[in-house]
Each structure stands twice: as structure tokens, then as C-alpha cells.
Amino acid sequence: MMKLFRVVKRGYYISYAILDNSTIIRLDEDPIKALMRYSENKEVLGDRVTGIDYQSLLKSFQINDIRITKPIDPPEVWGSGISYEMARERYSEENVAKILGKTIYEKVYDAVRPEIFFKATPNRCVGHGEAIAVRSDSEWTLPEPELAVVLDSNGKILGYTIMDDVSARDLEAENPLYLPQSKIYAGCCAFGPVIVTSDEIKNPYSLDITLKIVRKDRVFFEGSVNTNKMRRKIEEQIQYLIRDNPIPDGTILTTGTAIVPGRDKGLKDEDIVEITISNIGTLITPVKKRRKIT
Amino acid sequence: MMKLFRVVKRGYYISYAILDNSTIIRLDEDPIKALMRYSENKEVLGDRVTGIDYQSLLKSFQINDIRITKPIDPPEVWGSGISYEMARERYSEENVAKILGKTIYEKVYDAVRPEIFFKATPNRCVGHGEAIAVRSDSEWTLPEPELAVVLDSNGKILGYTIMDDVSARDLEAENPLYLPQSKIYAGCCAFGPVIVTSDEIKNPYSLDITLKIVRKDRVFFEGSVNTNKMRRKIEEQIQYLIRDNPIPDGTILTTGTAIVPGRDKGLKDEDIVEITISNIGTLITPVKKRRKIT
Amino acid sequence: MMKLFRVVKRGYYISYAILDNSTIIRLDEDPIKALMRYSENKEVLGDRVTGIDYQSLLKSFQINDIRITKPIDPPEVWGSGISYEMARERYSEENVAKILGKTIYEKVYDAVRPEIFFKATPNRCVGHGEAIAVRSDSEWTLPEPELAVVLDSNGKILGYTIMDDVSARDLEAENPLYLPQSKIYAGCCAFGPVIVTSDEIKNPYSLDITLKIVRKDRVFFEGSVNTNKMRRKIEEQIQYLIRDNPIPDGTILTTGTAIVPGRDKGLKDEDIVEITISNIGTLITPVKKRRKIT
């Protein structure tokens, strides 16, 4: 039972683990190595520390010279889509790309092969309390609140985290060939506040995921889903991710969303996005609209 | 006037420049830095060397303990699509995804926004003489012979190279949402044999690109196009690539293909792919079909 | 008020500070940087830890997978000699080298210039609980229990520690030109168990230094001196050390001894050397006699 978080303090990254929801350990090693060691033999190297007010850090992001940040630097972040059971109509709207009469979403839904896409490099990701971005050329960007897994290079699950697979939905809707532009840009990805080890998640298919968008101190959108609605199982997604495609230790795969705020709920500058997943926590990020350079 | 190539010798990477098609210089510095320095002030740091038989290396790939390899390790490789003028029917086949009656390819063709996609990380790329791969689960994989540009972090063109944007066309054809699986895997990308500086390419829109697939010592497919058929200009592609999306120095953007061998011309194990672009050279790579792990 | 110590755990070095003799801090940074930061503004970066049983580590050296080791890796270690007031006869024995009738020790004693010598590189030093060595070709090796200072590159004192300037006295006695062979070899130098910051040492000239040599569980030699007998002041030694001789941050200067066990008290294999200095602690090291390679 271990939760990992990381702070930045005067230029130093410092990683911690919370054992059994009580003891805080300062890690002796890189958090990806710590996850691998724990996964191997339930062991963690580090010292018990006091005076780290984790709950306050979660709330205020920064205390004195300590600021919470993303718990690891994942060498690669990948995503999956169309992984949840959904009302068939969600995937069959009029203006969606169709192949011989069936939308591309429906086709993935019914196919053996899942949708897997490259999502981000570490410098494009932010952590708890750090700003996600709306592209300067997007009028309709949505958060995608998702359960994500941290993998080793064999595809073994080292831990779970909350991910916001922020997406410029208007680009994506205009043409599926714009999906990479919709998905990959600076600030396109938030995860954290912690990574929890696999033994904290007895059953990844019974977790509540809740999304709140707060605008001017009021809840502007709220939605939730349980991962028991995931029909494309995580192991299946991983098998396709690593097929002929070697990944480095610490790669993150985010497993798809089922909460879609809708066309009138696009993120705006200064919105706050809050994503909660049971047994993991709440990831809170402000929104920054990028300015057009003219 | 500078061409860069790189060899590996007993575990050491060694980079060279050919000046004015005659003198060979051994670079003092990392080839990406060398490209930046040359771009800045037409200067190159290094020693004139003799005894490097560049022409023989191009032909036999390995001479004694020296093997030619990819000229740089690009931190990111991106691609562009639907950038060439083509017979409209190419983009409007029956079974292609359509949005309100128009194929997604036609839509990009007519749109302001180009298709830009994440193509590869350096470990997924190979160089001249090294094997490109056909996915174990693809029955129809095609080479895509393309002119590629090497960029600095501001999007400035540092040089040009030949790229093979190898693609599992059956996956892509099945569903545009499978594009990342079609495009990104181990051995999905070859480039080289050299990078030429911008002053070697007076006009990037007047270059002949030729593709040959050789099977069992016979030319199995041959096709060619001139870059004067490129209608989505390179600068335009770059502007979209770097919009809200910071890229590192040495990023490669490959600018799209116009030679499509067709459904019966899929690559097979032991094929040889040869791509020639005027003023750059010929990139030759064998093909390796990955085996299914069962 | 800060004491620094360092442990090695499964290949990781981990550094701690004890603040005001009570709180244990795990340092965020390299201990030499921590000493410089503290020296600058009394600040230390790190977390309060619990469960580090410092007193037990001092006694048993190793607890589970944690072993105490030298508190820093000093890039250079220098020594000073003839720095204490002593009975004149100590420096004027019959068989000591003489210049125009005066022994070389007497001459230093009376001279403006102190004796300063190169003592060790970090790999030749050991820490608390680690073995010091007797050269294979020395029959008379003595510990030299000394107060040592840790310096920055300007010669500013960052902290104090206990040092054992182990010396092959028979080599040195045979000929002063053998001094480097007497002084510099693997295991010639021990220091620790901690480095204390300057504010822990109100007056470096009022400290008791005690040396015990334990052989087969019995005290074989015991001697002590107070640093008030030091007549060549530390600042003076430092001024000569850094004259025309730039030193790196973290250099250690050991300030000379006044306890000389005598000719029949040479160290033997399996002896234990204990050196205590008030306000710093006790440095304990076993003795290892090197075997002749024939």
C-alpha cells in the first residue's frame, strides 16, 4: 500500500511515499525505480519523515518553498479511446467520420483492436496545481478524466494515477486526422496528485471517476462514471500498446474516458478542473488559454 | 554546402560532414549542434580527414569496424500527410472514412489546417543499411518516401534528409483511429543516409523523389514524383507543428508522400527499399517482418 | 548547530544533519553544498526524519542495510605538523634530521612558515567503523588524533571533524624525504563520525582530544591533550595552505597532533583506534595490516 508524490524545492525534486495511508517515507531513489522495487518485492527504500503536511500540500499546492508537482517524469505517455460502454448514439452522431455507413467510433467499439495513441512527452505534462492549456486555435477543449496506469518496459502495471487527457475536441471533430494536434501540445496532459501502487487498487473496475469544472467559484459542470463501465480491459489495451512497440520503464497509459461535458462546456481561461478517482484522490488544475501569436 | 553522416565504430558514434561534395570533415561536436552552427554562420568545427570511403560506405554499409547509421538522434520525429497534389480519386475511395459525404483525406486536402502527427522517438528510427520493420499484425505495410526537414526549436530549417515513413496501411485503412498504431512502432522510420544543409537544396520544390522496392534482386515496384507537386508548403506544415507545441532542437518533420505502391505491393521480409531524392542521395534499407509472439 | 553524517544503503549514499543535537534532517543536497549553505545563512534544506537511530549507528556501525561511512568525499585532504606546544626534547631527539645542529622539527617550530603536506584523496580515506591500514612495509605505524577543518575554496571554515592522520612513523623517522610514503596510501586517513558546523565549536582552542588504542579488548594506550596547546593557529595554517594553491570546496585540513604513543605502541592488525574530541564525538576504526605481496 503505497502512494507516491513529488515536490520541487529550491530546484531540487524530492519524492515521497505514503505507506498504508499513514507513514510518509522520503524515497532513496528515483520514483520509477521505487515503483519497480515495490512491484517486485513490496519493498521501499527511504526514511520516515515528519513535518510534511501532505493534506495541506494537496489543498494549497505550495507551502513555503515546497510545491507539489507531477509524481514522475514518464518517458512516454500513451492514450486509449472508446474503451467504455456508452450509449450507442454517443458514437454515431451525424457529423462523425463514417466508413461504409458506420462511424469510426462504432467501428473501434466493435473491433478487436483498441484505439491507442501517442499522448505526450514529459515536458508536455503538468502535475497537481499546475496549469493545463487550451490551444490558441481551439474553441472547444475538454478535459478527459481517466484512470491511468504506470507500466514497466514489459507492460507490467506498477501503479495507478489520475490523468486528464485534455483534448481540443473541435480539432478532433473536424477531422480524425487532426487527432494528434488535438491531443499533443504544451499543457495537454495532467496527472497526479499521486501514483498509487497496484495493491491500493483491489479492483480497477470498480472505481468512481468524477469530473468537476469550476468557473468563477461555481461548479459549471459535474459528471461521473464508474470504471465498471470499462469494456476494453486495461490488460488488453496494454497488450496492443506494447505489440511490436517497446516502451521504456515508467511509461504511462491512460485508459480512456466516459465523461464528456458536451459542446457548450469547453474549458476557458481560469477555469479549475477537478478529477476525483476513488482510492487515488483528486487532481486539481487551473486552465490557461494560450494566446494567438499574430 | 554540407552533408552530414554518422558512423558507429566499436561503440563510438562519430559524425562527419562533407563540404562542397569533396572535403570530409570530422565534426568536433554533436551533429545537431553542428547543423545549428552552420545555419547560424556557415561555419563548421572539425578536421579534414582522409581514408573515409564515403561512397563505399553508402554501398556496403559496413567497412571493417565502421558501420553507417542514422545521422542524428532526433529527439522527436513528426509527420505530415495529404500534402501533395493528387488525383482526387486517390483521396476519395469508397471505403475511406467520410464526414458528411466527403472523405477525411479530401477534407484535409481542402482545409486550411494540415495533418500533423507524431511519428517516432529516436529509438524507433533506423539509418541507411539498417532494417525497417513490418508489424507482426500487418499484412499491408508500405514505405512512404518523403523529403524531411531537420528543425531547431524555433522551427527554422537546419537541413534536409530522406525519410521513409513506413506505415501499416491496413491498420490505417481499417480505421483512422488506428493511425498511431500504423505509424509508431520499432523500426517504423528510416532516414539518411545524410542530412544536407539548406544551401544544398536551392529549391525544395523541384526535387525528384524515387522509390524502388526490390524483391529477390528484381525491382518489384518503382515510382517517382517531383516535390513541385507539394501543395501544402513546408513552412506551412512547420507553422502548425510548432503552434502551441514547443519542439526540441533537432526535431525532424517529414513532409508527406505522393508515391503509393498500392494494395498488392506490401513490403515483405527481405525486401529492399531504396528511396532517392535529388541533391540528397539514396536511402537503402532491408525489410524485417516481425514475428507474432503467441 | 548542525552535525552531518552519511550512510550507505544498498549502494545509495544518504546524508543527514542533526540540528541542535535533537532533530535529524535528511539533506536535500550534497553535504558539502549543505555545509556551504549553512555557513552562508544558517539554513539547511531537508526533511525531519524519524527512525534513524544515530546513537546505535555510532555504536554498531551497521544496522540492517544501513552502514555509517565518511560524512563527505573531500576532494583533497591536507595536513599540518608541529603545530602543538611540546617539550623541546620531543623535537630534538638524537637521530632526527638536523640542519646546522637544529632538528627539522625544532626549525619548523621556531619558523614563521608551518609544515603543510598533501595527505589524501577521497578514495584513500575511510569513515567511522571502516578499517584504517598499516602499510605492509611498516613495523611502526601510529594513529595521529587530530582536529580537522572542512574548508571552502576561499579557506573559510565550514565545519570541524575528527581525523586520524595515520602515519608510518618508521618510514618518516628513517628519512623526512619518505614523509609522503609514510602519509599517503590506501587507508591512511579516517575522519568522522560527523562534521559539526562552526557554531558547535565555540572555541576550537579548548577541546579535549583523547586517543585510545584497544588491543584484544584491553586499552593498550591512552593519551590526551587539549587544543589550547595548539600554538600554530588554524587560520595561520589555512593561510599557508591556500597561498598560491587553489583548493576545491570541501577540502579538509587536519591541524596536527600532540599525542604520540611512542615506539612500542605501533598499531597491529585487529587493534581498535578510538579518538574522542569534545563537542564532536568519537571516531572508532579497526586496524588492518596490509600483507606483503611477494
Next chain:
Amino acid sequence: MMKLFRVVKRGYYISYAILDNSTIIRLDEDPIKALMRYSENKEVLGDRVTGIDYQSLLKSFQINDIRITKPIDPPEVWGSGISYEMARERYSEENVAKILGKTIYEKVYDAVRPEIFFKATPNRCVGHGEAIAVRSDSEWTLPEPELAVVLDSNGKILGYTIMDDVSARDLEAENPLYLPQSKIYAGCCAFGPVIVTSDEIKNPYSLDITLKIVRKDRVFFEGSVNTNKMRRKIEEQIQYLIRDNPIPDGTILTTGTAIVPGRDKGLKDEDIVEITISNIGTLITPVKKRRKIT
């Protein structure tokens, strides 16, 4: 047959080897590794280069942006003394330290054990064309022109070079305990211009060593000796150096001098020191007198 030299060019160190006094090779690897590889199997990794005007570099030190510098960064430099046959009176002057009537130099001369001392760290060494120093507090500093050997960690000789073991003779003469201050300071050591491999030196005991001190364009002192006068053989010196004293690969041992310019020949600011050893070359260094900081 290989000579190694190194230049610095716009912040890059670049190492070369001259094979058989004709071909110039730019090394693929660190010059210490290159020496070890050559010593192992007469092999060198690198490219033949043209346009390096080695002879002009030797003469003018700097050509355009290329400056010659010390051929390696030796992790440690050690010295030896009293290794040459000399008129007995040289070692028995009136005011030299004596033990029971015999000078310390005579004693070493007659003893089994050689004098071995720590001479320098790499930052205290300079190369061909770079300034050696006279301490601010020395009125009588002499060059000591010596044959030096480059060793691997087993004490095997990898190559030979010319070394100037610059020494503040007045400090040393005042008291042998001041030897380290006489020997170790910034600019105390010059070596180069090349390192030659062992096969360039058929017999290290038949080399002419010549020293010239040039003052205001006139030869102020000139002296020479042949290494056939060395009576403390190099192998013997090495055996004592490495006894109980592990040294890193690339350590230099300088083997002692027999040319002593005398009391009225001390180096002055702006003198030029030239040391020639047959089969190696000529090491030229200007002299810089350090100013007293008051």
C-alpha cells in the same frame, strides 16, 4: 610508434596521435583509453586527418582557434627524487639536513627505498606554451627537467613524456618538511608537448635531457644529462609508488632530475623554460611570478 597531443578549440578538447612520425590520427576516444588500447594490442581508433600543422603548433602554440594544451588530464601526478648518479658533494652540502652526520639526500641515495612524493593534481598542471609559476613567496624556484612515465592502475608504462617538476628550492632547502609547499601549487607542473608510446623509446636509459632557460631572448642557463646516469631505475620507482597505494589509470610519475641550475639561476617572470628529451621533443613554457596578496 605513436605520439599523442591534444588541443583546445572553442571549448572542445580534441586529441590526436601521430603514427610513425607521419600520419596524424584524430582519436575516437579519451587519450588515456587510447594509450591503454595501444599498449594492449598496438591498435589506435581514429581517423587520418590533414591540415593539422603539428610543427607550427609546436612553435607558435596557437593557430587561429586551436591552442595546444597538456596531452592528458592525469588524475594524479607523483614524483621521484635522488634518482641520478651525482657527484657526492651535490648531496652533502653543509646546510642540508643531516641524520647522524649523513645528509638526507645521501641517505636516500644509499637506501633501498626511493624518494616518492605527491606532485600535482591535473588542475595544477599546464601544457606546452602555458605558463608555469613561481610562488609569490619563493625567491629561488628552479625548473626540474625530467623524463616522466604515464601509468595504468597496475603500474604498467603506457607512455613517456617530458615533465618540468618546478620546485621552490628555497622552501625545500630551508626545511625538508616544506617539500610539499615547494612542490605543490598552481602552475607547479608542466608536461608535454606529447606523450609517446613505449615503442618510441627503445631504451629509456639512453636519452639526452637538455634544459635551457631563456631570459630576454638570451640563453641564461643551459645544461644537459643523459638518462644513462639514472641509477634508481624507473621500474623500481613504480614498485614503490604502487606499494599499498592504488593509483588510477593515467597517473604520471616523473622520474627525477639531474640538472640543477644553481642558486643564482632562479626563474624570473617572463623567462622561458625549454626542456628537450631525445625521441620526445621540446617542452616550452613561459614563467609567471605570482604576486603577493597583501
